[in-house]
Amino acid sequence: MPFAARIALIATLTAGSLPVLAASTPFTPGEWEISTKMEGVPGLPANMPPHTFRQCLTPQNNLPQEKDKMDPHCKVLENSMSGNTVHWKMQCDMREGKTTSEGQVTYQGNSFSGISHIKTSYGAQTMNMTSHMSGKRVGDCPAGK
Numbered sequence: 109m110p111f112a113a114r115i116a117l118i119a120t121l122t123a124g125s126l127p128v129l130a131a132s133t134p135f136t137p138g139e140w141e142i143s144t145k146m147e148g149v150p151g152l153p154a155n156m157p158p159h160t161f162r163q164c165l166t167p168q169n170n171l172p173q174e175k176d177k178m179d180p181h182c183k184v185l186e187n188s189m190s191g192n193t194v195h196w197k198m199q200c201d202m203r204e205g206k207t208t209s210e211g212q213v214t215y216q217g218n219s220f221s222g223i224s225h226i227k228t229s230y231g232a233q234t235m236n237m238t239s240h241m242s243g244k245r246v247g248d249c250p251a252g253k
Contacts, residue, residue, distance in 0.1 A: 205230035
């Protein structure tokens with residue numbers, strides 16, 4: 109896989125693999141549709157479509173993340189909540205290099221928006237990317253979730 113494509117995949121997974129905080133947030137629990145849009149990825153088209161997924165958000169699971177895509181090489185370094193905004197810092201140490209992500213998500217009832225700044229180092233190469241996130245509540249959680 110080309111370097112730029114590999115880094116874009118890691119960055120997308122990092123942006124969508126945020127830590128879970130147990131504290132409650134000011135939002136309506138239920139199923140949410142979440143979109144992440146990457147920018148600043150060299151070698152990839154600027155008009156790439158956003159990555160969209162659905163997740164059941166609850167007070168115990170209140171950050172957008174694709175749990176089944178969480179990389180085992182990633183760990184949460186910091187997380188905090190202030191009002192309706194969650195802040196985080198995450199690091200992924202992989203054979204290909206190191207990726208750090210810092211960002212925030214702000215809930216506003218049945219929607220949220222956020223941003224994550226991602227830095228990936230691979231040998232002598234470093235890339236800085238930005239992921240814009242948005243979400244909206246689409247209904248109740250499916251049974252069993």
